[in-house]
Amino acid sequence: MKTIHLFQFKNSIFRKIPFFKEEHRLKTDLTEFELMNIEVVTEFIVKIPDDFIFENTSENDLLSICRKAQKTIEHYFVVGLNDCDVI
Template identity: 65%
Template sequence: MKTIHLFQFKNSISRKIPFFNEEHRLDNLNDLMTYDLMNTEKVTEFLIDVHDDFVFEDTSRGDLLQMCKNADETIEHYFATALDDYNVI
């Protein structure tokens, strides 16, 4: 068995965290509350135990979603995407 990390952003599931800039990550709930008026995006990380022969590319989207629902641990990441209506990060 091995543990893999899957990331869900909107309707997609991937093995790597989406393209958001690390410096725009909101590290804690206070950051999220402070930037309440900003646009933010949530990426959910799932830690999943799979068999050693697991192949991500050979797994259907439905099966990946089910695996995420049954994940051992989930972590939510938030990223700031806009400061106001005119300044997009």
């Protein structure tokens, strides 16, 4: 058995964290969350057989593997600011 990291964004599973740049990662607790568009990428740390081949595994099987994760980490990325009126 080996341990790997899988990432889920929306309804897709990836081997590497998708699409987002590190500088867009939300690193602090902000009170203005409602002013930002935030996307969540979930990281799953999973044990799999040594002969596991990501490319040969169906999306449903990958989701099933993720549900059995040893550890789950959520990563938050700021993708924009919401329009708002300042009073």
